[in-house]
Amino acid sequence: MPSIAKPRIPLAPLAHNDLGLTIRDYEGAMSTLCAGCGHDSVTAAISLAFFELSIRPRDIAKLSGIGCSSKTPTYFINGAHGFNSAHGRMAAIATGAIAAQRGLHYIGVSGDGDSLSIGLGHLSHAIRRNVDMTYIIENNGVYGLTKGQVSPSADVGSRPKKGDPNVVPPIDPMELGLALGATFLARGFSGDKDQLVPLIKAAVAHRGFALLDVISPCVSFNDHEGSTKSYRFFREHEVHEIETDFVPQRAEIRSKISSDSARAVTMHDGSVMYFRALPEGYNPTDRVSVEAYLAERKAMGEVPTGLLFLREGAPDLHDMSGTVSRPLADLDLADLCPGNDALQRLQESFR
């Protein structure tokens, strides 16, 4: 929930989703982040996305590492279980949880420091394992919580509030994801809710690891002149050429989609991602084409946003491990223990 207190009695009646729940059921505790922090907007977008998807809060699990960004899961969906873990370790912890309990929608929230420095190893391997979760990096180019040191996503030449301009080349999570075989890569901007909410919904609908890089300015330490992660800089350098619509599996909405030329990718749960506008020659399901496009834009100093890459139907952690469809955490000892007879037979080979 953003840091500005809401009136207790809503001024206008609140809309209900298919479960009869209102947006309030998808909100959490009052935010303690700085007023204007990009992260609060992402929080609001997450609440809205899950509300609109009509997913029961109890069917959601939210995880994070440590940082301002990682504090945010407490600000959305109170009714979901949450795990605010250790700096950089969320991807590993989520992997274990998902291995044990596959029946839930998992959303992880992290920062650029949390994911791209201390947690880079775990993030990379979660991508490789195609762990079925939505993973959001709230990317501000700095370590917010420790007061503004440059992070691994800071661009060369970007000037921190204190100290010298950054000279070390950045890690772009989208390029990283492509290199590691990610199956869903999207970039959004905390200041563009209209684009962000459908991206989050698509990420949730995706079966596998959905990586969402959300540029989310830090107003306290990285929103000044000379920063390349400020609201102003990003608005000036963002290219929003890839336009998508997320259409849930329910048919009535489908008619609203008009474009004949739209490319459609059907997601695991039956919802459809429509690519309404795409740059010339760009194929969001072809890694080589995406890589070329990103490189070209980067050379021009531009940052493309939207659903950049999508590969539906790839095996996820459970497919690769061949696990049963029933969550492992729900199995009883009777399902798991071979019993004394088997033990005695086995020990014949220990003699």
Place this chain on the structure above:
Amino acid sequence: MSTAPGVNDFALKLANVNGTGSASANGLLMQSIFRMGVPVSGKNLFPSNIQGLPTWYEIRVNGAGHTARSLEYHLMVAMNAQTYAQDVASVASGGYVLYDSSWPLDDDLIREDVNYLGVPLAAMCREHFTKNRERILMKNVAYAGALVALLDIDLDIVSTLLAETFAKNEALRESNQRALRLGYDVARENFPCPLPFRVEARGENQDSILVDGNTAIALGCLYAGATVVGWYPITPATAVMDNFIALCKRYRRVEVAPGEWENNYCVIQAEDEIAAIGMVLGASWAGARAFTSTAGPGISLMNELLGLAYYTEIPAVVVDVQRVGPSTGMPTRTQQGDLLACAYASHGDTRHIIVIPADPHEAFEFAVAAFDLAERFQTPVFVLSDLDIGMNDWIVPSLTWDDSFVPNRGRVLHDEDLANMREFFRYAHEDDDHVTARTLPGSDEKGAYFIRGSGHDRFGRYTEESGAYLQVVDRLRAKHASAAHHVPAPLEVRRPGSRVGLVTMGSCDRAVREAIELLAEQGVDCDYLRVRAFPFADSIRDFVDSHESCFVIEQNRDAQLKSLLTVELSLTPASMTSILDYGGFPLSASTVVEAVLAHQEVH
């Protein structure tokens, strides 16, 4: 303290080059003696290397059941020219050296007081086998054949074992049998067989098995119902997972449709040990039984998340197969150097539950107990094994499983429970053991809470207030203390009139028990106490207090057990004397006896 060897009472050492296939020949001898119903042990003293370095295997045969490592070798099988000198030097006076006489021994290797048994192993194998690799491998089986004759080991049993081992490979079976026979015949023709010390069949071992601790722990985890594993390869713990995976493939696959199999388990080879423990925490938080296995370096890496698990109260089972530290240390040597690192793992005030098995049998039982303890107390539990237990084959009583066993899953609230509650608070309403109820992800919204490693109050809310913080951490301290009544109790063996007490833990067990018998023969009666868990039982303090002199025997440099006992039981350091053996090899009784006697003389 040298004693004459005799029937069912001797030790031999086999000096080999690693990577030459000697391990299976040595194991064959040891297993054959086991099948003859005679107590025996085999200790593999191997290098951290794949091929070319010296490696030793020790076999001790002891009808009285003393199977700790013996430092007296009556027969040396010297198969490694690099170590000839030290191997010949380590044979007991009057003992034997079996060597490959395809080449002459240097004069300076000749000792007047030992007997030399030259067998032209290389020459024989060159003559009888054609392939190069076979010629190397079969030398091992040939010396095994010679030992079978020399030590009067039952040839039928050895042949049967070979046949079982190579049941699926006719060619190998044939060449192994041939090599065995070659060595056997050469020994019979050239030496007075059997030697004065030899093996005589006995009726023991019927209710026993030959098993290593890593296999036993894997079995324990399987039987306890563990489903999720995160792990990273490391000696000497790797075989825990090799075994667990093999067992799961055998017992945890379900046929969901004709010919279509799915797994009731998920083993993830993690990117490092931090991820491994992270996966365990995630899975345990989500309600599965999860574990990891590692050695000291992995424990070091896991520290931060172990503290997270402790403070947020998430169950976790961590198997630590200890090796020699610090740092990389000696990965293939044994030690008990991780006790303190496990007891207080992580920054801040933390304390964990540790169970300490003495042999593979206990390792199986304690692995099962660890899952119950972890879920009952909602905290990490270490199974503190070591390389000696983990990687050597031990004769132990057969394992049994009680089919009526009901696991203790601890205080978990489900939807039905939540329905009857007004509100749920994660860290409130403790029970007599200071444990509070948890809920699992996916349960009713009323049970949802936000786990956090940052300061939290008894309601699970973020806090920076001293009082609210103290309430939680003070309860954690009390909870840990409570666990002392639920962990495996110390094992005591008293002898009437003893004024000396010997305290030890883990794999030192057999050596210390043997030492007690040897000391009794010298007129020093000792009582025995083996610590089997942390937190400690009060009875350990009583034991120490009730003995004039008390020795704490352990395998590390810094007297970690003694320190922990001193601090945790408020004992005076002077009430205990350390006997420390930490060079990397399993403890032997003579080390203990000599230390106790030396101390008695001084005082």
